Amino acid sequence: GESVGLHLPTLSVQEGDNSIINCAYSNSASDYFIWYKQESGKGPQFIIDIRSNMDKRQGQRVTVLLNKTVKHLSLQIAATQPGDSAVYFCAENPGGYQKVTFGTGTKLQVIP
């Protein structure tokens, strides 16, 4: 069936380095993708989104890249900080009021 998944379950990075979290999706009809950050004991928090008519979108210290050819999504965090430690989920939205599908998450650990 269609699914959204992540390549790496845990990522450890040194404080100040850049982080890259990857996600593979399989539904070629999806036109909207979201990255969420979830800290321990809290609900997911929206980070950044991207539509399928774009291949790159930048926010504050974060960049999302979309490669529709290989159905791959990545989240880049510049100058990773201890406060970035969390689980990151990519999510796929086919559009409108259809169901959002979440991947299993990548845990980012920032080493001080």
Place this chain on the structure above:
Amino acid sequence: EAEVAQSPRYKITEKSQAVAFWCDPISGHATLYWYRQILGQGPELLVQFQDESVVDDSQLPKDRFSAERLKGVDSTLKIQPAELGDSAMYLCASSLSGNEQFFGPGTRLTVL
């Protein structure tokens, strides 16, 4: 800043008992979602409301779970009877346009 409210934050119950969770979405958000999140996994949609109507409840175990949003504002999710496998985080989210979802802090359910 407007937030999605959920209560209780934590609930411990014995199997076969009934439990209920409450969610108050961000004011004006017509779409409301209930998710279940097992530790280490991404949220899984249980039910989606558009105003007071159910849009998607295909993953809701209807023999024991029920959800309502009678006035199209706040919502209640009920489990009766609770089973050991229901232990999870129950997340509520709301959305204005069906795209970006704002999550509440969740209710952590433990069934003994």
